[in-house]
Structure formats: structure tokens, C-alpha cells
Amino acid sequence: MVTPLTATVDLVVRFPGIVTADVRPGYIGFIINKENLVEVATAIRDEFGFDLLTAVTAVDYIAENKMEVVYHAYKTTGGAGLVFRVQAERVDPIEVPSLIEIWPGVDFQEREAWDLYGIKFTGHPDLRRILMWEGFEGHPLRKDWKEPFFEEETKPFKSRWPDGQHTFAENKNPFRDNLNFPKDFDPEKYVVDKEEDLYASLERYTTKDVEGNMKTDHIVVNLGPHHPSTHGVLRVAVTMDGETIIGLKPVMGYLHRNHDKIGERNTYLQNIPYTDRLDYFNSMSNNFGYCTTVEKLMKIPVAERAEYIRVIMAELSRIQNHLIFIGMLMNDLGTMYTPSLYAFEERELILDIFEAVSGARMMCNYFRFGGVVRDIPDDVLQKIKGLVSERLPAKTDEMERFLNENEILVARLKGIHVLNAEDAIKYSVTGPVLRATGVPYDLRRADPYSIYDRFDFDVAVRQNGDMMDNYLIRFDEIRQSLRILEQALKQIPQGPINSQKAAYQVRVPAGEAYGRIESPKGELAFYVVSNGKPNPYRYHVRPASFVNLTAVESMCRGTKIADFVALLAMLDIVMGELDR
Amino acid sequence: MYGKGILKGLSVTWKRFWDTYTEDISWMMRGKKRYNTDEGIRHRSSKDTKGIFTVQYPEEQLIVPEEFRYVPFLVYDEGADGKKEVRCTSCGICAKVCPPQCIWIVRSNDPATGRPVPVPTDFYIDMDICMNCGFCSEYCPFDAIKMDHDFDIASYQRNVYNLEKLMKPAAYYADIRPENYTREEEARKAKEAAKAAKAEASAAAAA
Ligand code: SF4
Numbered sequence: 001m002v003t004p005l006t007a008t009v010d011l012v013v014r015f016p017g018i019v020t021a022d023v024r025p026g027y028i029g030f031i032i033n034k035e036n037l038v039e040v041a042t043a044i045r046d047e048f049g050f051d052l053l054t055a056v057t058a059v060d061y062i063a064e065n066k067m068e069v070v071y072h073a074y075k076t077t078g079g080a081g082l083v084f085r086v087q088a089e090r091v092d093p094i095e096v097p098s099l100i101e102i103w104p105g106v107d108f109q110e111r112e113a114w115d116l117y118g119i120k121f122t123g124h125p126d127l128r129r130i131l132m133w134e135g136f137e138g139h140p141l142r143k144d145w146k147e148p149f150f151e152e153e154t155k156p157f158k159s160r161w162p163d164g165q166h167t168f169a170e171n172k173n174p175f176r177d178n179l180n181f182p183k184d185f186d187p188e189k190y191v192v193d194k195e196e197d198l199y200a201s202l203e204r205y206t207t208k209d210v211e212g213n214m215k216t217d218h219i220v221v222n223l224g225p226h227h228p229s230t231h232g233v234l235r236v237a238v239t240m241d242g243e244t245i246i247g248l249k250p251v252m253g254y255l256h257r258n259h260d261k262i263g264e265r266n267t268y269l270q271n272i273p274y275t276d277r278l279d280y281f282n283s284m285s286n287n288f289g290y291c292t293t294v295e296k297l298m299k300i301p302v303a304e305r306a307e308y309i310r311v312i313m314a315e316l317s318r319i320q321n322h323l324i325f326i327g328m329l330m331n332d333l334g335t336m337y338t339p340s341l342y343a344f345e346e347r348e349l350i351l352d353i354f355e356a357v358s359g360a361r362m363m364c365n366y367f368r369f370g371g372v373v374r375d376i377p378d379d380v381l382q383k384i385k386g387l388v389s390e391r392l393p394a395k396t397d398e399m400e401r402f403l404n405e406n407e408i409l410v411a412r413l414k415g416i417h418v419l420n421a422e423d424a425i426k427y428s429v430t431g432p433v434l435r436a437t438g439v440p441y442d443l444r445r446a447d448p449y450s451i452y453d454r455f456d457f458d459v460a461v462r463q464n465g466d467m468m469d470n471y472l473i474r475f476d477e478i479r480q481s482l483r484i485l486e487q488a489l490k491q492i493p494q495g496p497i498n499s500q501k502a503a504y505q506v507r508v509p510a511g512e513a514y515g516r517i518e519s520p521k522g523e524l525a526f527y528v529v530s531n532g533k534p535n536p537y538r539y540h541v542r543p544a545s546f547v548n549l550t551a552v553e554s555m556c557r558g559t560k561i562a563d564f565v566a567l568l569a570m571l572d573i574v575m576g577e578l579d580r
Numbered sequence: 581m582y583g584k585g586i587l588k589g590l591s592v593t594w595k596r597f598w599d600t601y602t603e604d605i606s607w608m609m610r611g612k613k614r615y616n617t618d619e620g621i622r623h624r625s626s627k628d629t630k631g632i633f634t635v636q637y638p639e640e641q642l643i644v645p646e647e648f649r650y651v652p653f654l655v656y657d658e659g660a661d662g663k664k665e666v667r668c669t670s671c672g673i674c675a676k677v678c679p680p681q682c683i684w685i686v687r688s689n690d691p692a693t694g695r696p697v698p699v700p701t702d703f704y705i706d707m708d709i710c711m712n713c714g715f716c717s718e719y720c721p722f723d724a725i726k727m728d729h730d731f732d733i734a735s736y737q738r739n740v741y742n743l744e745k746l747m748k749p750a751a752y753y754a755d756i757r758p759e760n761y762t763r764e765e766e767a768r769k770a771k772e773a774a775k776a777a778k779a780e781a782s783a784a785a786a787a
């Protein structure tokens with residue numbers, strides 16, 4: 001059973017003259033008049049029930065002189081989604097109404113579209129750059145923007161063959177031709193950015209009298225870049241009233257490499273190893289998401305055996321991700337290293353399996369369009385069976401025995417509120433964090449992909465939405481993954497591992513596809529637009545970490561600074577994916 | 581009782597500590613070495629491992645599986661007079677498929693006719709850019725480029741390997757990837773046999 005591409009909702013009938021159906025071949029959904037976007041979006045949420053807006057992104061149709069903003073909305077009760085878009089003339093300033101009042105979860109994604117495409121979302125209260133630095137000139141995802149080491153529009157580059165004399169990129173002096181300085185830039189007069197915009201976006205500092213006696217100041221503390229227990233280079237500017245957080249803004253992009261732009265220069269195949277580098281804990285899941293999307297676009301089936309192999313790899317990946325989550329959370333809480341090394345031990349065994357099938361422990365590059373690159377050898381299959389039936393269940397129990405009743409841990413986690421269901425949906429939070437608030441939304445059930453509809457498993461959910469539930473739900477998910485694995489290992493058929501012939505160039509018909517999977521951290525989705533050429537016209541990643549982080553301010557407001565690092569850990573962010 | 585959970589947790593730590601020494605002793609009793617031997621390392625990365633788990637790199641090294649891939653190298657066959665006959669035909673597929681575009685190939689031209697000849701004049705791989713994805717070896721139609729197992733290549737210089745430095749003998753390839761090697765050799769022999777049979781048939785038809 002595969003859910004249809006689009007929900008059966010007729011917006012055109014409801015909004016005649018305002019909404020038109022998208023009839024471009026390969027496209028689905030509706031085009032909404034820019035002026036009426038807010039009105040229609042409100043109806044989409046309230047009348048039609050699409051409460052979860054998962055992705056907002058833009059596409060630059062430079063040939064048609066149009067900029068398009070694409071929205072993907074879903075229902076948390078499951079089922080197909082709704083694609084709607086607005087188009088604007090490609091003349092600066094490009095303005096599109098912000099949907100932040102309707103779905104606050106668009107916050108970072110709209111900022112991203114502003115940063116990378118230069119689309120002004122009118123009504124967005126804090127439209128600053130998010131991934132690029134504040135002084136950056138231009139909007140890099142526009143089709144007419146070129147990077148300093150620009151060589152050619154698309155790979156493969158002609159300079160590599162047949163007369164490929166090696167040169168270092170930097171020898172083509174970046175300061176010569178194509179580095180863009182702001183207009184009238186004078187290095188002599190350059191003043192370092194004081195980040196006034198950032199601090200202005202925080203709750204204002206005021207000195208106030210508490211009951212006429214003591215004067216207290218709000219202070220701003222910068223956590224990072226780095227420490228927040230070193231999930232990576234993230235910085236968070238926090239305003240505090242005493243020990244209590246009253247406002248906070250994450251600052252990110254320290255690891256930004258413009259994955260989307262690289263992806264648009266690459267061929268379809270070349271993107272697979274690049275996706276490994278998103279959430280580098282789960283390269284298997286990333287491959288899965290990307291290949292599913294492109295397969296949708298190519299309309300090709302996946303070989304039966306490969307489907308099982310994919311599920312096995314993705315679930316093993318989930319187990320090790322959650323184990324590391326538990327271990328790293330303990331580090332954040334101050335239980336330095338013993339639990340995390342216990343987690344790493346099991347992870348090593350799982351990585352051994354990845355290495356044996358794919359050749360690499362972390363950067364697996366294992367999936368291909370239509371299947372996987374090579375079969376699982378029998379001895380490795382035996383090893384997986386051993387792990388799944390004996391070792392991992394025992395070790396999960398051991399981990400629970402080790403930690404769950406620990407009084408200090410319980411005191412730190414129990415009753416510390418993370419999110420409630422309403423806020424989680426509002427902020428487009430997905431994955432275990434959403435499920436810990438009592439919303440049983442798991443894409444493996446809600447919008448099944450691959451062969452997940454064949455397995456018998458429960459969607460892990462917990463009701464309280466506190467830190468303890470967020471922590472325990474990872475154990476539940478490990479157990480469910482083990483259940484899926486056991487069935488997959490029993491049912492896996494013999495047969496070919498790819499439905500296609502190996503080819504280094506694939507033909508992808510024109511059109512768009514939005515493919516999403518339940519990655520261990522939440523919804524990981526790819527939005528790919530093809531124009532029939534060997535390289536994707538638009539390649540967008542909707543990373544779980546990035547969108548989940550939108551909720552961090554509302555999560556932390558009112559809590560004590562000491563809980564902040566643990567709260568951040570709950571979101572299970574990883575910088576490779578967050579900063580892209 | 582307050583503290584019961586902590587004690588329960590500590591029992592796990594204690595058990596792990598205990599296991600480390602009992603494992604060592606039981607290996608000793610059986611007259612086997614748990615450290616610095618292949619058997620010991622294999623056991624430590626199996627599902628039955630208990631106690632201490634670390635592999636003491638660089639004294640010990642993990643045994644990599646056959647499919648393990650690190651940077652690529654070019655395979656050459658030993659010619660009759662010990663000449664290195666590189667398998668690469670400079671077809672350029674690897675350079676085209678390489679995601680970070682770190683392969684540079686100079687194709688040879690026949691000085692007399694100016695036509696391309698199927699050997700590379702030079703071949704560079706920028707190892708600092710290579711992302712070890714394995715595409716080059718996967719899509720090379722001539723089994724000419726393969727992924728290496730040797731991962732100790734840290735250096736103080738930038739690593740741009742040229743043809744000379746990239747070449748390794750087929751015997752080395754057979755040694756690190758025996759299964760792949762055998763499979764490819766068989767396929768090659770079958771292909772050659774088919775070709776010979778075809779040639780024979782057409783010769784017979786002509787006669
Ligand atoms: S694909 Fe193989 S034969 Fe072709 S240039 Fe590369 S190494 Fe040489």
C-alpha cells in the first residue's frame with residue numbers, strides 16, 4: 001500500500017479565481033495567488049485539517065523569470081499530503097507573505113529561503129540570515145549566483161578529461177574574478193559586525209524593580225559556538241533573568257557548505273555519497289531518503305531483496321543512533337563517558353556490519369537507484385541475526401538496568417517539560433520528540449514508504465512530553481526496530497539486488513518529487529526538481545534536526561539554564577544535517 | 581530505598597569490570613592470546629565479546645572486511661619483461677563519475693596520427709579531496725581502478741598522487757580482495773573464451 005501523491009482536496013472549487021491547479025507535467029498540487037496565501041493557508045489548516053507543515057522551500061525558475069515557494073502540508077492523523085505553492089516575479093524585492101502566524105514551524109525555513117534565495121517573507125518578525133554569515137553578499141541558491149571556485153555549471157567538469165592537468169583550485173585566485181564584495185566595500189572602513197540584529201531579536205533587556213527593592217538585570221549569555229555539550233558547533237544566545245531563560249536564539253551555519261548548491265551541480269548519482277555527510281550517524285537513512293525520492297521521480301521499482309536490505313540497514317542505523325543518543329545525553333547530564341562508551345560498543349558492532357556490506361563504517365554510500373550496490377554476504381547476515389536475536393536485546397536491557405532507575409537521572413529528567421502535543425505540531429517537530437508528546441505520528445505507518453507496511457510493529461508513543469518520556473521513548477523505538485529486524489531477517493527473499501542495470505548516468509524525467517522517510521531524528525525529506533537533464537534542477541534537503549530546532553526557544557523559555565543542555569540534547573541534533 | 585537505582589546501575593559497571601578480567605583469565609587458561617592476535621581481535625568484534633573491547637591501535641589493527649574501501653589505486657598487470665601494463669584505457673568514466681571531481685586524466689595521443697591511444701599519459705588523484713566513495717572503481721569497465729585497504733596515509737604534505745604513485749600490481753589487488761579478484765578473473769576468462777569462439781566461428785564461416 002502506498003499513499004497517493006496528493007490528497008484529494010479540491011482547493012480550486014473552494015477558492016475559485018484564487019487557486020489554480022498546477023498542470024505542468026510532472027508537477028502536482030496547487031498554485032495560490034500570492035495576495036491570498038494567508039487566507040488559503042488558514043483554510044488548509046483549519047478546514048482541511050493539514051496541521052503539520054513539513055517543508056517550505058523555494059525554486060528559482062530563472063528562465064521563466066519566476067521565483068516559486070513550495071509548501072508541503074500533512075495531517076498528523078496520517079495520509080497523503082498537500083502541495084501548494086506561490087509564484088512571484090523574479091524582481092527584487094521578491095515578497096511573499098509569511099505563514100509564521102499559521103504554522104510557527106516555518107520560522108527557520110523561511111529564514112533559510114530568505115538567506116539562500118532572497119525571498120522576503122512579509123510579516124516574519126525576525127527575517128535574518130540563518131546559514132550564511134551576516135555580511136554575506138548575495139543569495140547563493142539563485143541560479144545566477146556563482147561560488148568563488150566556480151568552474152562550470154554542472155559536473156562532470158571538462159577540465160578533468162581528456163586533458164586533465166591537475167591544478168589546485170585555490171591557484172585560480174579566488175580574490176581575482178568571482179568573489180563578490182558588497183557594493184562600495186572598503187576594507188579600510190570595515191567594522192566587525194556587532195550582531196545587533198541578533199541581540200535585538202532576543203527579549204529586550206530591561207532593568208526593573210522587583211517589588212521596589214532589588215534591581216535585577218537581564219543578562220545575555222552566549223553558549224558556544226561549541227560547548228552545548230559539543231553536539232557540534234552551535235551557538236545559542238540566551239537572555240536570562242537570574243537562572244531562568246527568558247529568551248533564546250540559536251545561531252547556526254558554522255558547518256554550512258551549501259549542500260543544496262553542491263547537489264545541483266552534481267549528477268543524480270553523485271549526490272548519494274554527499275547525502276552520507278548530512279546526518280553522519282545515519283548515512284544509511286540518508287541514502288534511503290534520497291534514493292526513494294529519485295526513484296519516485298524516475299518511476300522505477302526497487303528490487304525485492306534490496307527492499308529488505310534497505311529496511312535492515314535503516315533499522316540497524318536507528319538502533320545505533322538511539323544508543324548514541326542515550327550515551328550522549330548522559331554526557332550532557334554529567335555522567336561522563338561510561339554510558340556513552342557502553343553505547344559505542346554496540347554501535348561499533350553495527351558499524352562493522354555496515355563496513356562489511358558497504359565498505360565504510362560511516363560514509364556508507366550503499367544505496368543505488370533501484371536497489372543497493374551489493375548483496376549482504378551470508379556470514380554478515382548471520383552476524384546481523386546474532387546481534388538482533390541475542391546481543392542487542394540483552395544490551396538494551398542492560399542499559400535500562402544501568403540507568404533508568406538511577407535516582408539522580410530520574411531527578412534530572414522526570415517532570416522537566418519539553419513540549420506538549422499542540423506546540424510540537426505547531427512547530428513542525430517530528431520524530432521521537434513528537435511521539436513523546438502523545439502524537440503517534442511515524443511515517444513508517446502514517447505515510448508508508450518502501451515495505452514498512454509488511455511488518456508488524458507498534459509506533460512507540462509516550463504521553464507526558466517530559467524529558468523522561470523523551471528518553472524512554474528511544475528504548476521503545478529500539479525494541480520496535482528489533483521487532484522489524486527480526487521479521488525482515490526471516491522474510492528476506494533471494495534474488496537480484498537492483499532492478500536497474502548499473503549505470504553512471506541515469507535518466508530522470510522532468511517533474512518534481514518530495515520523498516520523506518522516518519529517519520531516527522524525525523522526518524527526513526528530499527525535494528528534487530528535474531528538468532530532464534543529467535543534474536537535478538533543484539535539490540533540497542528537509543533535515544529533521546534543522547526543523548526540530550525551531551521549537552527550541554519555546555521549549556526552553558522559563559526553564560533553568562542548567563537544564564538547557566539536556567533539553568537541547570532531546571532534539572538529537574547533528575550539525576552535518578542542521579547546517580548542511 | 582533511595583540509592584537503590586544507583587546501586588543497580590553500579591552492578592552493571594561492576595559486571596563489566598569483572599568480565600574483563602575473567603575473559604582474560606579464561607583465554608589464558610585455554611592457552612590463547614586475547615591481545616595482538618587476529619583471533620583475539622575477531623572475537624572482540626563479534627557478538628560474543630565481553631569485557632574490555634578496545635583495539636589498541638596502532639599496535640593492533642582492526643581486520644578490515646574485503647569490501648572495505650579507502651583511497652583508490654590503479655591496477656597494473658606484470659608484462660612479459662616485467663613491464664608494468666596499466667589496465668586503464670583512459671576512457672574517462674571514473675573522472676566523470678567522481679563526485680568531488682578529484683580525478684584528472686591526460687589521455688595519450690599517437691604522435692604519428694594524433695589519434696587517442698588507450699593508455700593514460702598521466703593520471704592524478706587528489707587524495708585530499710577524494711571522499712572514498714568508491715564510484716570510480718564501481719563504474720570502471722576495465723577493472724583498472726580499485727579501492728585500497730591501506731589507510732595509514734596521513735602526511736604533512738598534500739597528497740596528489742600521480743600515475744606512478746597510483747599504480748599497484750594485480751597481485752596486491754588479489755591479495756586484499758580475493759573474492760572480487762577471482763570473480764572478475766573468471767568473468768574475464770569467460771568473455772575471452774566467448775570472443776575466441778566467435779572469432780573461430782566467423783573464421784570457419786569465411787573459409
Ligand atoms: S574508468 Fe577505468 S579505464 Fe576508464 S579512465 Fe578510469 S580507471 Fe581508466
Ligand code: SF4
Pocket residue numbers: 651652674677678679680681682683705709710711712713714715716717
Ligand atoms: S573514491 Fe570517489 S571521490 Fe575518490 S576518486 Fe574515486 S570516485 Fe572520486
